[in-house]
Amino acid sequence: MRLHSVLRTTTKLLMPPIMLFALYVQFHGDYGPGGGFQAGVIFAVAFILFTLIFGPVRARRVAPAWVTTPLCAAGVLLYAGVGLVTMALGGAYLDYDVLAHTPLHGQHLGILLVELGVGLTVWAVMVSIFLAFVGRDTGALADEADTDTDTGADTGAGDGHA
Amino acid sequence: MPAAAPGGRTDAAMEQIIDIVLLAFMVVVAIAMIRLRNLYAVVMLSGIYSLLSASMFVVLDAVDVAFTEAAVGAGIATVLMLGTLALTFREERPPKRRTPLLPLAVVVVTGAALVYGTLDMPHYGDPEAPIHQHVAPRYIADSPLEVGPPNMVTSVLASYRGYDTLGETTVIFTAGIAVLVLLSGVTRRRQRRRPARGDESREARR
Numbered sequence: 001m002r003l004h005s006v007l008r009t010t011t012k013l014l015m016p017p018i019m020l021f022a023l024y025v026q027f028h029g030d031y032g033p034g035g036g037f038q039a040g041v042i043f044a045v046a047f048i049l050f051t052l053i054f055g056p057v058r059a060r061r062v063a064p065a066w067v068t069t070p071l072c073a074a075g076v077l078l079y080a081g082v083g084l085v086t087m088a089l090g091g092a093y094l095d096y097d098v099l100a101h102t103p104l105h106g107q108h109l110g111i112l113l114v115e116l117g118v119g120l121t122v123w124a125v126m127v128s129i130f131l132a133f134v135g136r137d138t139g140a141l142a143d144e145a146d147t148d149t150d151t152g153a154d155t156g157a158g159d160g161h162a
Numbered sequence: 163m164p165a166a167a168p169g170g171r172t173d174a175a176m177e178q179i180i181d182i183v184l185l186a187f188m189v190v191v192a193i194a195m196i197r198l199r200n201l202y203a204v205v206m207l208s209g210i211y212s213l214l215s216a217s218m219f220v221v222l223d224a225v226d227v228a229f230t231e232a233a234v235g236a237g238i239a240t241v242l243m244l245g246t247l248a249l250t251f252r253e254e255r256p257p258k259r260r261t262p263l264l265p266l267a268v269v270v271v272t273g274a275a276l277v278y279g280t281l282d283m284p285h286y287g288d289p290e291a292p293i294h295q296h297v298a299p300r301y302i303a304d305s306p307l308e309v310g311p312p313n314m315v316t317s318v319l320a321s322y323r324g325y326d327t328l329g330e331t332t333v334i335f336t337a338g339i340a341v342l343v344l345l346s347g348v349t350r351r352r353q354r355r356r357p358a359r360g361d362e363s364r365e366a367r368r
């Protein structure tokens with residue numbers, strides 16, 4: 001992948017808009033189509049594109065395991081935590097009305113936090129799974145005898161997107 | 163979200179033509195996926211199938227679902243399948259020759275039962291259908307006052323059905339952790355027993 005300068009340059013150009021679009025989908029989900037789930041997937045796509053072109057080693061430097069694995073749980077905990085906070089404030093579990101001074105503002109804040117939790121978990125899980133697949137291949141199968149299955153996830157998948 | 167079909171008869175006819183074309187494409191892609199033995203092509207076709215069903219959801223005015231289907235089905239799932247193929251084989255083994263009569267009978271009976279079941283269902287896009295009379299009118303009437311966001315899908319997902327979405331997020335978390343544990347376990351075992359790895363990897367593939 002060292003010589004594919006067109007792919008590398010295009011990736012560098014595409015990554016910021018993809019991530020910006022993911023953030024837009026995340027935080028504009030109240031007003032247009034979208035939400036945490038789609039935003040998490042789109043944000044993960046930026047990292048997957050990076051991995052396909054620049055390889056799993058450099059991708060792991062951007063998203064190391066000690067970041068992605070805890071974030072898988074952090075999203076769910078944020079979601080469930082919002083429910084606990086509403087209970088502590090005197091409402092029912094996940095009843096966002098009590099989060100702010102008016103019910104509508106409370107609902108808005110609650111939905112924002114909950115969607116953020118969904119987005120975090122989805123992003124972390126997608127990136128972790130993909131990097132686990134790719135990382136496993138480069139380490140374990142590099143000197144495998146049968147070379148036809150040995151082209152590697154980054155080259156194999158990269159061909160499909162080239 | 164129910165399809166809020168605007169416009170007159172020409173729009174409805176146009177929509178019907180688009181529906182038929184999309185469904186025809188989906189049938190063609192599905193048959194091609196069954197016939198092909200090259201798994202690489204099958205993965206690509208399944209991405210196309212997801213994209214077609216996403217277009218189908220757009221026609222139904224369910225843009226949120228279409229968005230998810232396009233991002234997950236056509237995007238992430240295809241990439242993950244390609245990653246799996248890189249670890250296993252690219253060709254499907256030819257099936258063992260058996261008489262196809264029993265499977266054919268099972269499929270025909272099941273299909274006939276399903277078609278018989280749909281005869282009782284309301285017509286496609288019928289505004290009087292029970293699903294449009296149950297809780298949907300309440301959401302449409304009250305969610306701007308109770309929850310606020312103009313996108314009612316978000317209101318339903320995150321507020322009215324907050325428990326469901328919490329459950330879904332937990333499912334994603336659990337599935338992700340399970341896959342990570344499976345993959346990392348195999349890697350560690352392989353590294354420990356380097357000499358015997360050839361046999362073991364063949365076992366792992368089965």
